[in-house]
Amino acid sequence: MNSPGSDFPVGSPAYHRIDRILHELRAISANSDTAGRARIEAVERELSSMLTSAAPTFTPLVDWLEVYRRIIRERGLSLSTLQNREAILRRLETTMGRAFTGAIRPYDLAQFVRGYVERDNLHAARHARTTLIDIFSEAVSDGVIDHNPALSLRRIAAPVRRSRLTLDLWRAAYEHAAQYAPWMQRAMELALVAVQRRSDIAAIQFDHVRGEFLHIEQKKTGVRLRLHLGIRLDVLGLTIGDVLERCAAGTDGAHLIRHNDTRGKVKAGAPVHPQTLSNRFGEIMRKISPSPAGVAPSFHEQRSLGARLYQAQGRQPQSLLGHKRSATTEMYLDSRGTEWVEVR
Template sequence: MAPRPRNPGSRDLPANLYKKKDSRSGITYFTYRDPVSGRCFGLGKDKEQAIREAMAANFADAARPTLTERLVETKRPATRLFSAWIEEYRGIYLERGLAANSVRTALMRLKRLDAEFGANDIRDISTMMIANYLGAMAKEGKAQMARAMRSLMRDVFMEAMAAGWTNANPVDVTRAARVVIKRERMTLDLWKEIYAEAKQPWLRRAMELAVLTGQRREDIANMVFKDEHDGYLHVVQSKTKTRLRISTGIRLECLDLELGAVIKQCRDRVVSQHLIHHARTISLAKAGSQVWLDTISKEFSSARKRAAARLGLDLGKTPPTFHEMRSLAARLHAAEGRDPQQLLGHRSAKMTDMYRDIRGAEWIDVA
């Protein structure tokens, strides 16, 4: 029987050599299939090297073992510990030049993967092992973390295949955990009540900046006075590196707030380069120093609890966090006729729509 004709995309490859393009990264990987045993061997992403190795294997018929010898399991190469590959992958990841927060988070997650799978040969890590690991995480209510870990593990094994450490990616056939958004949205009325309970002047300024600019907590904490010039506040988002110029004339009529006026109020008797800074020395925090992210979250949480207690509100198990002001900003600016997608720095309208979703937190007026 004549062999089946090869696909058009593989006609320039020698017999038994196949290629597969990863849909996410766009990288093409090459695999050699032994025509006798049917076993597949990953040859990485270097096409010329893969062709040389495949041709050498095809012309090695004289030295090919007999069928009886092939039925006996061949001796495996030296153990390739997953922990050793994790160390290699760290270097690959650091060379990508990602944001500091992304790198820090990835390194912490790699440490967890090393503790869980590091003692295994990378070729022995099965789909079931990974599925059990991710499934247990999801059952603990950490579905978002499970999705993030799956994405990272998939990339870890993709790079391992490219480097010839393994022949398959056991993560590909696992299912991503379904994430259910639980955090409550923040309404304008609740924002006003929390604002009234904010004891620290810098917290009030941070809340004003958050609802006016729609920026993330990290970006607000990193804002400095020199970023305001030529009638704009210049922001380079720490997460996406998106560069925004926000007019200092932008305002929210519903709160009677204008960005330029808020920036001026950030200046006080203390010399500081940061808009959000300590007005006096407290413990290790010196006057004029930048307010830490955890401190922002902690003080905001305290003000939220005081507001809820004063009003007798039950905000549930997942009350709105400081980050929810990003969603509130999107909704308020859209209501006043501005494009929230540009303000938030989103590349797609779909992502902005997620922020504008009120999740049943506000009444809908029907005329």
């Protein structure tokens, strides 16, 4: 008769139950009377019940992750979110894919998250923690395990690395941007007045304007916005429509933010890549920002500045930003100590 440890981990509850049942069977083998047969039937029922309840617990993690992939594909998540989640799943398969799902301890998951922390990738560590909680929560829902081992993982406080962009610093950067191609100033105007992400700014085309509205489908979240061309940012004295008219001047092209002339492989009229927007803005910040390298405001910080400026003029920026949760908007409205609080 096989050892009970051949199929189940030594020391597990299932191991001890099987061990006890095997002792029962050995005792029964020497007794074939009516009472013995009754005992055999009772043991068979217990064994059947034990196997039915224990089998999911011993599902290899790699098998459960395949099920989890199907679950998240049905949630309608954005492509970038699915790609980020997939990177974590692959690393999880590499580190503990062969382990039984029910045998994974909070300590094992804490070590997994620590790997990100040790590489100074705290944002990824926070995302990994959230993903682990979701993975094992779904496993509980499917009856694979009884308890979620990821719930006890400590929260990771990722420090704020980027400085907030102030209006004065933005104006200085805007003047400096005149030394670059004209599209740089147009991109900055659009980023501040329309308060969209760099990927959406770079993707806007003239035919996205229909009637009195600019139509934007946000690449990160899939949120679909119709921004009225009359939306006005008072401190700049510009509406979205005004910025679009400025973008129309110069070289022909389908995109609002496009190259003005041909340089190397880049043709005049071709759309400016989102990373190019960040790179050029970063160059400007390194020249004019008092913040040290790596902390100076990024191109994306114009989205926060625009939101704060709209709030100051009395417009609630949540719908402009395309946020579903007000808590997300509040993060953008946090000036991180860069602005004075006026008290009268």
